[in-house]
Amino acid sequence: MNSLDLALMGIKNLLRRKARTILTVLGVMIGTASIVVMVSLGLGMDRAFEQQLESYGSLTLIDIYNNMMYEMSGDGSSSEGQLYLNDDAIAQIEAMDHVEFAIGFKRFDSKIYSGKYESYTNVKGVDFDKLALMGIDLSQGTMPSKEGQYEALFGFQVSQNFYDPNSRTPYMNPPQIDIFESKIELLPTSQYFEGRRPRGYVLNPTGITSEDDWNYAWDIFMDYETFEKLKADFDRKNRTNSDTQNGGSRRKEEDKNQYDEMKVSVDEVDNVQEVQQQIKDMGFEAYSLTDALENMNQTSSLIQMILGGIGGVSLFVAAIGITNTMVMSIYERTKEIGVMKVIGAQLKDIKRLFLFEAAMLGLIGGSFGIGISYGISLVINKLVSGMGGEMGYMGASILSYIPAWLALAGLGFATMIGLIAGYYPAVRATKLSALEAIRTE
Secondary structure, X not given: OOHHHHHHHHHHHHHHOHHHHHHHHHHHHHHHHHHHHHHHHHHHHHHHHHHHHHOOOOOXXXXXXXXXXXXXXXXXXXXXXXXXXXHHHHHHHHOOOOEEEEEEEEEEEEEEEEOOEEEEEEEEEEOHHHHHHOOOOEEEEOOOOOOOOOEEEEOOXXXXXXXXXXXXOOOOOOOOOOOOOOOOEEEXXXXXXXXXXXXXXXXXXXXXXXXXXXXXXXEEEEEHHHHHHHHHHHHHHHOOOHHHHOOOOOOOOOOOOOOOEEEEEEOOHHHHHHHHHHHHHHOEEEEEHHHHHHHHHHHHHHHHHHHXXXXXXXXXXXXXXXXXXXXXXXXXXXXXXXXXXXXXXXXHHHHHHHHHXXXXXXXXXXXXXXXXXXXXXXXXXXXXXXXXXXXXXXXXXOOOOOOHHHHHHHHHHHHHHHHHHHHHHHHHHXXXXXXXXXXXX
């Protein structure tokens, strides 16, 4: 008996008992939909975590700081071979596999003023050519050039955090400051001055970063040359040392740190942890958003296993239904099986027939289950995601995610469950005695 004949006979047998077939398929459909939707919720959590972290910055960037514990030996002196935050370190890091580039930042705390309003912020000296490689977007204006006087790039939150120090409620109802139309004065120090504040420097804002990127939201950026000139000129005029007035953020001249921090761009998210570990082995402190993502993914994986197990119970019940259907089919078709044996049907053909029918129950139920899963997922994303947005749930655009591989895996799993559930009835059918089967009414 060829495969086509077996398939046609199996389909006829399923259609002959429509009610039983529909009920069995319904069980498989519910089981498949349950397990796919449950797993999709876990996958949706993964994507939500990733989207939320990406709103804080790039997942392929590593932040590097000097490791003070590593630098000092037991007697308090500098350790030999310690790598400092300088151009040599950038060259070594950029030579690593999977590293696209590294960029150094010089930093000092500062206060900025706009009329009677003031605010605190960080000013960072940076190479704007490399900063552009980091994919920084602007909501307004352009990048600074070296030609203008005190040109600077503003993070979008900087202009939104001014306050009136003389107000009874200085942080309530912050003023809306247009940095392009207002005079923005900067003091390259957060030190409090008694009496009249020293004269600062009028900045020339050229652009504001995009509100989609929180990584640069709170800082003011200027090129290295402007940064050093402004700070040194302020110290000379006011007889201060902004290095020591900024909480020790800047190192003394005898130290070898050229930068206060660095950022490293990695080609793929999957390679971030590997590069980060190499940087730590050099003696630096290194952090990235993938640290938080890995912890979130571990939690999500556990949740996926629990949810998948709950859905698997439904599919297990459906497997029992398939077994029951096929066993009942054997009792009803005993005489038919006997006739098939008498006319020369091979045992393997009988076995294949029953396995085919069981697999079809799983396949049909799985197909409808996948369709139902997409429908449920759509409803979840429309309703629950909207509720999450109203509650302030940031970063998540979907809560249920069904990738193609999950749909195919669900369909294959349902079919496999059908085959497994139908194996016992198929073997039982092959063991029936032909003569006794023919006598059965």
